[in-house]
Amino acid sequence: MIRVCFLTIFRAMDEVSIQILRNELIKLAESDPQLEFWFTGCYNSAEKTMVQLIEETKELYPESQIDIVSIIDPIKYEKFTWEDFDEVRIGFPKGAVTKYEYAPRIEGKSEQIPNRFVEHYRKIERWIASQCDILFAFHYEGIPDYINNEVKRLKKKKTPKVISIYNPDVSKRINEWIDAQEGREGIVIQGIRDGRTYKSLSDELGISTNRVQQLSHRAVRHMFSEIRKSIT
Numbered sequence: 001m002i003r004v005c006f007l008t009i010f011r012a013m014d015e016v017s018i019q020i021l022r023n024e025l026i027k028l029a030e031s032d033p034q035l036e037f038w039f040t041g042c043y044n045s046a047e048k049t050m051v052q053l054i055e056e057t058k059e060l061y062p063e064s065q066i067d068i069v070s071i072i073d074p075i076k077y078e079k080f081t082w083e084d085f086d087e088v089r090i091g092f093p094k095g096a097v098t099k100y101e102y103a104p105r106i107e108g109k110s111e112q113i114p115n116r117f118v119e120h121y122r123k124i125e126r127w128i129a130s131q132c133d134i135l136f137a138f139h140y141e142g143i144p145d146y147i148n149n150e151v152k153r154l155k156k157k158k159t160p161k162v163i164s165i166y167n168p169d170v171s172k173r174i175n176e177w178i179d180a181q182e183g184r185e186g187i188v189i190q191g192i193r194d195g196r197t198y199k200s201l202s203d204e205l206g207i208s209t210n211r212v213q214q215l216s217h218r219a220v221r222h223m224f225s226e227i228r229k230s231i232t
Contacts, residue, residue: 001034004132005128005134007125010046013138018053024136038128040073042091054068070099072103106124134162139166140166173227189215198212
């Protein structure tokens with residue numbers, strides 16, 4: 001059995017990336033008759049596309065056991081039964097989820113603070129990745145983003161195997177956009193793409209690391225607004 005999870009930077013996938021992902025799913029189905037795809041939910045367009053492609057793959061390989069697994073956070077759901085499960089409420093098409101699994105109960109500092117949901121969610125994502133054999137990552141290297149940092153970390157560990165999904169033309173456009181930026185935002189976004197740290201950039205520019213992060217986030221917002229046109 002192969003367990004698979006999914007991370008994405010962009011909320012939507014372009015047709016080229018969708019076809020690449022479709023081909024990868026077919027390869028998986030041909031390599032193993034038992035597949036599990038683990039999700040915490042199906043909230044954005046990219047995740048919905050992934051689920052749709054899994055359903056297509058199930059139709060192509062009806063003899064295989066291909067499951068969509070919903071991961072349950074025990075902090076949110078103290079007591080849970082299959083009868084309680086409402087897949088539509090968390091974005092899945094009705095009937096898509098065939099199994100569920102509990103994540104471990106994580107009780108750290110962020111779990112004690114109500115507005116730290118994102119940090120808690122990322123811990124769940126990391127646990128999922130640790131349980132899976134393959135991670136499909138729809139991402140573009142060089143963009144300052146948590147997902148890219150996580151992909152780099154997992155590639156170094158070599159577990160799970162990371163399969164990057166991206167449109168080469170969009171990747172080229174992103175690099176061209178980054179190269180064209182000027183001023184401090186340009187220095188920051190180009191430096192981060194080339195592997196520099198916030199600290200080294202703050203030393204060069206004579207500003208705080210917090211200010212470097214602000215410039216980085218602003219540059220990414222500008223870039224997303226331009227590049228998104230190419231991926232929707």
